[in-house]
Amino acid sequence: MIELSGLTKRYGEKVAVDDLTFTVRPGIVTGFLGPNGAGKSTTMRMILGLDHPTAGDVRIDGRHYHELADPLTYIGALLDAKAVHGGRRAHHHLLCLAQSNGIPAGRVHEVLETVGLTAVARKKAKGFSLGMSQRLGIAGALLGDPRILMFDEPVNGLDPEGILWIRSLMKSLAAQGRTVFVSSHLMSEMALTADHLVVIGQGRLLADTSMADFIERNSRSYVRIRTPDRERLLDALHGAGITAVESGGGQLEVDGGKAEQIGELAARHHVVLHELSVRQSSLEEAFMRLTASSVEYHARTEPPPERPWGADRDTGTAKAAADAVTTTAEG
Template identity: 65%
Template sequence: MIEAVGLTKRYGERIAVDKLSFTVRPGQVTGFLGPNGAGKSTTMRMILGLDAPTSGRVTVNGKAFAALDNPMREVGALLDAKAIHGGRSAYHHLLCLAQSNNLPRRRVDEVLDIVGLSGVARKRSKGFSLGMGQRLGIATALLGDPRILMFDEPVNGLDPEGILWIRNLMKSLAAEGRTVLVSSHLMSEMEHTADHLLVIGRGRMIADCTVREFIDRNSALAVRVRTPDSALLAEVVTRAGGKVTAEPDGALLVTELPLQRVGDLAFERGVRLHELSPLQASLEQAFMELTRDSVEYHAAVPSTSQEIR
């Protein structure tokens, strides 16, 4: 378990992390989300003792990371997959870590097999693709067979098969009762992987809830309706307080009225329905809605009419 209480980090006048309090519990995948510059990486570095908090505290299984007797057996982390000597092979990189942390030699072969790098174990890592480097970083995190795992953007560079693999790996680790914290900008993947979410913006906690609760709280439920009597239904729904938008395919998108109410209105007026279905926003849409005021960098959309001179 990871616990933070009032965790704060300042760099001069800038507050990178502002009084964060949260708990990452075992048995579930916790997604750690936020726009660029929100403080996610700084928070993860403080959990691992790489940065000291200005105030507040964060503990791993009740202890500061620096106080752990065998840190690699308790916490495994992937923060930067490039943090490896390019002249070393995957095998010798892991062997060096195993020997310096009093881990059995056989564990090196085990994790190489888990991440699918056994066939290239003796090749120098400088020749690895981005995806292979990610797999080696994940193998490093798994080396001590820890009960707590932290991954920062673990799917970077992975192909679709690799993304599915890491998704299933994280779920299986959580199912074993381990604590899994994953930071990612890939919302569609988090929607399929995470059970719980911690969302921060400008260093502050703005959501601590399940994925379903997050989507429900930060998006409006819409109802999609198809009917040959579109004009009549639109009039009836509008009079009842709903808002109607025509879709390109001829369907109607109704908001501010529940699905059951739309169905009842259609029945009462004898409107024949070909489709009546709920539309729930995706995690990405809900995330964008909640964090739009916390985005630090806003890019302008270039005009196609502008000429370069």
Template identity: 75%
Template sequence: MIELEGLTKHYGDVRAVDHLTFTVRPGIVTGFLGPNGAGKSTTMRMMLDLDNPSGGTVRIDGRHYRELRDPLRVVGALLDAKAMHGGRSAYNHLLCLAQSNGIPRARVREVLDTVGLTSVAGKRTKGFSLGMGQRLGIAGALLGDPRILMFDEPVNGLDPEGIHWIRNLMKSLATQGRTVFVSSHLMSEMALTADHLVVIGQGKLLADTSMAGFIKENSRSYVRMRSPEQERLREVLRGAGIDVTPGEEGALEVEGEDAAHLGELAARHRITLHELSPQSASLEEAFMRLTAGSVEYHAHENHRPPESPAESPSEPGAGWGTDWRKKGS
């Protein structure tokens, strides 16, 4: 279990992390979300005592990370897939980690096999692709068979098979009763992986809730109805005290009602339905809605590339497709 209480980090006048308090519990996959610059990486670095907090505390199973006698046996972390000596082989990279933490040599072969790198165990890591580096970083996190695992963008660079594998791995680890904490910008993947979400923006806690609860609380859910007798359907719904909103393609949208109840109501009045479908937002839509006021940089798509050299902007990078502007500027 990971416990944060009032965790704060200042960089000069900038408050990167602002009094974060939440608990990452065992037995589930906890997703860690936030826009770029929200403070996610800084928070994870403070969890591992790589950065000192300006205030507050982080405890891992009741202790600070620096107090752990054999840290890799308690916490396995992947924060940077490139954090390895390029001149060492994959095997020797893991062997160094194992020997520094009193982990048996045999465990190195086990984790290399787990992540699918046995065939390249003797190759130097400087020749590894991004995906291979990710797999090696995950192997390092698993090396000590830890109770707690932390992953920052674990699917970065992985192919579809690799993404499917790491998703199932994280779920399996949580099922075993371990604490799994994962940060990612891939909303579609997080929706398939995480059971619980912690969302931050501008260093502040925005949400600490279940996946289903997060989507429900930050999105609009409704039932979409279409019928060849649309006007009669509208009258029947309104006669039952149900508010109706016009939707796309002539459909009707009803909030706060169960689809089965609406279907039964239409059937009692012998109204044919061509569509009766519950609609709810995706994780991405819910996330965008919640964090809209916390995004530090906004992209504007109303700028086109210059059509001729004469129209080229005088400043490097200006006027090309996407205009990055800091919020409020």
């Protein structure tokens, strides 16, 4: 179990983490979400004692990280897949970690097999792709057979087979009663993996709830309808006090869960329906809605206006080029 209480981190006047209090419990996969700059990585670094909090407290199974005699046997973490000495072979990298934490050397072979790197165990880490580095980092996290696992963007660089593998691995670890805490920007993957969500924005806690509850609270539920008798259905809906809006492609949408009422209404008016389905926003849409006011970096979505090619495009460059041509001609 990981317990944060009033955890705060300031860098000068910049507040990176602001009074965070939550608990990461065993037996489930807990997703850690937030926009870029929200403070996720800083929070994870403080959990591992890599950064010291300005205020507050964080404990791992009731103790601070520096109080753990053999930390890899309590918590395994992957924060930076490329944070490996490039000249070390995969096997030697893991062996060094094992020896410094009192872990039997035989465990190295076990985790290499688990992550699928047995065939490249003697290759140097500097030649690894990002996906291979991720697997090596996960092997390091698993090395001490810890009760707590923490992963920061674990699917980066993995191919579809690798993504399916890490998803299954995290679920199986949680099923064994372990604590699994994972940060990711891939909403579609998080939706398939996490049971519980902790969401932060600008260092502050925005949500600490189950996946299902988070989507229900922060998304729009509506009924989508397709019919060849559009005008007749609209008249029937209007008579029943139900508002429908067009959504393109001849489809209608009605907010709320009124599918049964709409179906019965259509049947009474002999309206043919080609589709009557209840829809709900995805995790990505729910996340965007909740964190809209907490996004620190905004990129423009529309392309810049086109400008004709010519001297006005870059007056300084054009003038310099013209001067150069004139000088050359005069010379």
